[in-house]
Amino acid sequence: MEHYSLKINGHVYETGAEPFESLLDVLREKLRLTGSKKGCDEGECGSCTVLLDGKPVLSCILMVSDVRDREVLTVEGLPQGGEPHPIQVEMTERGGIQCGYCTPGIIMSAYALLQENPRPSEDEIRFAIAGNICRCTGYSKIVEALQAAAGTPIR
Amino acid sequence: MAQPENATSAAQSGPYDWIGSSVPKVDALDKALGITQYVGDMQMPGMLHARIRWSGVPHAIIRGIDTSEAVKVPGVRAVLTAGDIPGINRYGLAVQDQRVLADDKVRTAADPVALVAADTEQAAEEAITKIKLDLEPLRPILSIEDALDPTAPSIHESGNLFTRTTVRKGDLDQGVKESDVIVEETYRTHLMDHMAMETESSLAYMDPTGVLTIITSTQYPYRDRRQIAPALNLSMNKVRVVQAPIGGGFGRKDDITSEIHAGLLALKTQRPVRLVYTRRDSLIANTKRHPMLMKFRTGARSDGRLTFVDADIYGDTGAYLSLGAFVIKKAGIHACGPYDVPNIRVDTHTLYTNNLSSGAMRGFGVLQAAVAHESQMDQLAHRLGISPIDIRLINTLKPGLATGTGQVMDEGCGIEATVLRIKEYMESHDLRFTRS
Amino acid sequence: MTQFRAHPILSPVLGLEGYYEPASTDEALDILRQGSGNYKPFAGGTDVMINLRRRTVTYKGLVNIKRLPGITSWSNKAGEGLHIGAATPFGDLESSPSVTQRYSALAESIRVIGSVQLRNMATIGGNLCNASPAADSAPALIVSKATITFTGNGEGTRSCLVEQFFRGPGRSILDSDGLLLSLDIPEPEPNSGDCFQRFTPRGALDIGIASAASRVTLDQSSGRVLEAVIALGAVAPTPVRAVKAEEALVGHEPTSDLMAQAAKIAKEECNPISDIRGSASYRQALVEVLVRRTLEQAVERAQK
Structure with a gap:
């Protein structure tokens, strides 16, 4: 067992872990940050998406040893001053959420997109969330919510 | 955060103002914030992790299960087999044909044969790989044709044909006589997984008053309780089922999934157990969408008017019924689709096989039937030289007309308007059907 | 400070004896030799983590190579082309205009790999070392005449063309103590163009049923084909060239008819298997379409 100091959502968390444990398991089971979800545990569904140094990655197949000296952002880190992020608000109000299990992953992928490209087109939004599977919505309401969050026109 | 403004104002101004407003x-904001607790997000002090050993073979007699190496894995707290079940080792939604843990026989590769609870998921995982199964293979029934073979071995006591249903309307011979064209085809649909984003999950624990509490991702807590209590030999008031937020169900979580297994392990270890x-596991076990074999004969007059439907629908419910007979019956009820058919003979056959079992899934049998009746419509249109849109418009159910089972349509019947919209759209966008 | 850290017993459950993060190539090779064939070098870990979990492969040791100097970075030098560390994530290349503007086939192949998240983890060297017949980057790298530099294998550091790297499904020329260090992609020649396309039922998170990359160099004065290189994915035990199709193009004017004819030849000269993703004949039909379309695109780009 190794000791790790992990920088997550601007805080430093101390934890013991095997170097090859997934960041997702460490987040969920050891640090109790359960916002990132385990849908497949094989890097296929995107529910576990977190940002590593600003880029979206799959925390279920990311070894915790590769997170040393880097910054992790999870869905819990998005609200500012106690207020939900606009993506979180629009997803809530525009029907982008049904069962909610894919939602944190979608929100993290969308957040990463908007950091790089604040005014994405519908195609760019769809490309950015192509790694996030949702079984409830059929994606339309999600795309609309993300367009609203970005302030781009909804078709 | 406060309720969104439009919601508050709607609630204040009148009870029906919700209708038509978004x-x-x-519970959406909690989900967006990531604070909603699904079962897999929960932990309790002293909680154990569970894993299931699946049979891995479709049909076999169980000669023995050796758990001696599994119990030696460090961290393992319990390894259970059928003999450890305190109550009746049977459950099921419609008929009780499922075992909590396989006892005499293995009826599908997804039969659970043993359970492990351990301090960590890895230890539980390691232990299930060390369980040795001594199985005597039986001839497996792996297709609808196999199940219909009279020489095939019976999967359950009462044979492989569970039930047959019929739909009859008008005079089939008359319909055949009136037909200018008859299309006869066989269609097959495949097994399909619901693939809910959240897998099946339960957290079970004994509460301080001795009530077994199971927090679970389920669609139906009361029906779960009715199946859990007898298997664990507990009276109904000693079992409490709490419905957790569900990460997608789509019919899949209508059945018992992880509830009895988690409950049994909690009962035996007297520790909280999360499964x-x-x-x-989710892809292997529990119910799927029924594969069907559909033999259809459909007739029409030269003007496109349907004359009859004559069909046999065979549904593969796998090793267990779940809601299979109802799903397959529904495929028969909808065999003519949203069309007015004067003469009907439709039989459905619900068959046991050693395949993965199927049950409720979005559409509940209607989708499979649609593959057949819509393909038949396209074939008829082609043979008669009518456009696929027009043949549908000629035959759609309209207010006043009745379905094959006698349900009379009212103004809520929107199929004609739907097809007309498609026709208008295609014409205005210069879209055509092509057929090569 | 050395990053070499050995863990005597990591996890009896997973059968792992050691996890290493070597800081130099020599150290990495030492560790791999110590493991006598049972230690796995990895970078992105997107395959290794899944194998660990599924227990499909047993590793006694894991060797994380991402701390080797220069292995996660890349550069673009005028006149030399791209020099890419083997552990460079696809995401780093995907977003760079110097790749997308001049290396079209490579950029097109990167864009379809897995998903945004996966490309931020999965590395170009890992895609090659995994040696899947369907490796998305392989056909594009082959037509780009990319070379790889590797070490170990008992013989020191050497280079070869990507085309010569694969041996079969999951097998490359690297032994268990071999290490892929970098890739070099030469600058595209004048009057040349390339293109990559693959076919999958889904737009993302899918494995190609068949793929093709084409590269065409035209004679500036006559407009005829000076050189054609066509590589196919997922239709043989390794990514392969369609040599006869290439030959049919050389010396001729690249008309649509000729390209269609070359595509037919490519279809005939490949010999795919049938599996869960598609039948042999379906794959062959795809090859014809993909080769024709990639040739047309490549020629159009070469003529610009």
């Missing part, structure tokens, strides 16, 4: 789901299926 109302955010009450969260891996995606692989």
